[in-house]
Amino acid sequence: MLDYALLAALAAVVRTGSFERAAAQLHVTPSAVSQRVKLLEERMGTILVVRGSPCTGTPAGLRLSQHAERVALLESELRDGLPGVPQDGPAVTVRMAVNADSLATWFVAAMAGTPDVLFDLVLDDQEHSADWLRRGEVLAAVTSGAQPVQGCDSTPLGALRYVATASPDFLRRHFPDGVAAAALARAPRLTYNSKDRLQTQWTRQAFGVEIASPTHWMPSTHAFVDAALAGLGWGMNPEPLVADALRGGRLVALVPDQPLDVPLFWQRSRIASRTLADITRSVLTTARAQLTQV
Amino acid sequence: MLDYALLAALAAVVRTGSFERAAAQLHVTPSAVSQRVKLLEERMGTILVVRGSPCTGTPAGLRLSQHAERVALLESELRDGLPGVPQDGPAVTVRMAVNADSLATWFVAAMAGTPDVLFDLVLDDQEHSADWLRRGEVLAAVTSGAQPVQGCDSTPLGALRYVATASPDFLRRHFPDGVAAAALARAPRLTYNSKDRLQTQWTRQAFGVEIASPTHWMPSTHAFVDAALAGLGWGMNPEPLVADALRGGRLVALVPDQPLDVPLFWQRSRIASRTLADITRSVLTTARAQLTQV
Numbered sequence: 054m055l056d057y058a059l060l061a062a063l064a065a066v067v068r069t070g071s072f073e074r075a076a077a078q079l080h081v082t083p084s085a086v087s088q089r090v091k092l093l094e095e096r097m098g099t100i101l102v103v104r105g106s107p108c109t110g111t112p113a114g115l116r117l118s119q120h121a122e123r124v125a126l127l128e129s130e131l132r133d134g135l136p137g138v139p140q141d142g143p144a145v146t147v148r149m150a151v152n153a154d155s156l157a158t159w160f161v162a163a164m165a166g167t168p169d170v171l172f173d174l175v176l177d178d179q180e181h182s183a184d185w186l187r188r189g190e191v192l193a194a195v196t197s198g199a200q201p202v203q204g205c206d207s208t209p210l211g212a213l214r215y216v217a218t219a220s221p222d223f224l225r226r227h228f229p230d231g232v233a234a235a236a237l238a239r240a241p242r243l244t245y246n247s248k249d250r251l252q253t254q255w256t257r258q259a260f261g262v263e264i265a266s267p268t269h270w271m272p273s274t275h276a277f278v279d280a281a282l283a284g285l286g287w288g289m290n291p292e293p294l295v296a297d298a299l300r301g302g303r304l305v306a307l308v309p310d311q312p313l314d315v316p317l318f319w320q321r322s323r324i325a326s327r328t329l330a331d332i333t334r335s336v337l338t339t340a341r342a343q344l345t346q347v
Numbered sequence: 348m349l350d351y352a353l354l355a356a357l358a359a360v361v362r363t364g365s366f367e368r369a370a371a372q373l374h375v376t377p378s379a380v381s382q383r384v385k386l387l388e389e390r391m392g393t394i395l396v397v398r399g400s401p402c403t404g405t406p407a408g409l410r411l412s413q414h415a416e417r418v419a420l421l422e423s424e425l426r427d428g429l430p431g432v433p434q435d436g437p438a439v440t441v442r443m444a445v446n447a448d449s450l451a452t453w454f455v456a457a458m459a460g461t462p463d464v465l466f467d468l469v470l471d472d473q474e475h476s477a478d479w480l481r482r483g484e485v486l487a488a489v490t491s492g493a494q495p496v497q498g499c500d501s502t503p504l505g506a507l508r509y510v511a512t513a514s515p516d517f518l519r520r521h522f523p524d525g526v527a528a529a530a531l532a533r534a535p536r537l538t539y540n541s542k543d544r545l546q547t548q549w550t551r552q553a554f555g556v557e558i559a560s561p562t563h564w565m566p567s568t569h570a571f572v573d574a575a576l577a578g579l580g581w582g583m584n585p586e587p588l589v590a591d592a593l594r595g596g597r598l599v600a601l602v603p604d605q606p607l608d609v610p611l612f613w614q615r616s617r618i619a620s621r622t623l624a625d626i627t628r629s630v631l632t633t634a635r636a637q638l639t640q641v
Contacts, residue, residue, distance in 0.1 A: 107542055160570075171563050247365070275568070280455055
């Protein structure tokens, strides 16, 4: 079998981004960590860590450190009922991919349901989070696709509801004659990043046509809301984050009663892990309470 | 000189991540965009765009599209007072690097000071945002280093103040005998990503020693606050975001009167752009009003 002391050193370097911080986590010296990673690289015949600030894993290094994290997860579950297994090992870390808007609305409450687990979150668009699962880099993901990734189970969570919103002043300046396709093509919008299709999807749903327009690029859920409030542009904002501002009139819906519902799914590896089953239970309970159920 | 119609097509593809969306922005067909990019690639003798979902620029493609964005910025400033220059070109987009905590606290207000500009924001840690400037990929950045990047001017903005915070319940569970180094080494903390050194810097400032501990990885400023409120861990939170929760007792400071002040600087290219000068004025005014001045 593989040498797991070496793999643990590699995983700690990839997770923390530095040999010094990995050493502190493992309670050994940085030079011990460096020797273990070098030895593993010699045995594997390939570079596993790109030394830099931060240090990052090569594709081979990432695969090995993901494997080490998975084994650590399974090992941590041996503790109950097997007195010979060390009881005080480090808490287990579970890597998951989640879209930024879920993290900003309901996902933290779901994580709080399993207080003994450490979470390592990767943020990506809901249409791309399944790629992380497909590449084996995460154990679970919030995705917009229902189709299970190979080796995974998929469960519907409900929909995150979005409202196309802008400040009243923005609406007066850019849509003096009402919100129509021609004015939408000129008014600045907000876009999260090049993966974000929500604004375009909404123009298709509301006006039957994809409308391109000048845009700000704003890779933060809360900055999206703040930028709408400040009158920089209009954008698709998660309803839970803008409900107060809509009620108070600081934001207005571009078109009344025209929300965009984005169905979300919880996909997780079929690895037989009690920890992952606990997380799944908490995610499903929280999502069913907080997302729009159709 | 270079063919700027081809460069504009390349820049639109890199910015929007797709030939279709680039075509919509430029009001031409996708096949026209594709032909222009191919022609530019033939002339340059190298691949400029990695076709994918989204499309991304190669290093050469990124350099050329940054150059195109810079020329567009300068060209947009010719409009005033030169009647022969088209007055209705697309609004100019300015790319800047900013740390997530600034974007979550004061930076949106600064952007709102120049309503005619479109912003393309890159998020990175304040200790790494200068790298984007150094590589020429942004025109300005909020950085933690005062030392000007070559070709740039640097101005102090004041400090963003952080407080080490956790929920009262978390404090009771993990620090029953008070917050001391031994208990800090066991209590779960929050870390933004592998570049985030704030928690460690604070333990050095407050306890004279760098303390490693189990950690959640949580790449979102607001999720950091939410996770502290939910009792998942302790973390360094920007004071403006947690002032209410601290007053209301939903969060407590781990150690009273022990904030961490992170000095920030505004670095911008010396390119002679009036737009960039306007943005700089708004950034300095907002920062001086909202950051801690020492």
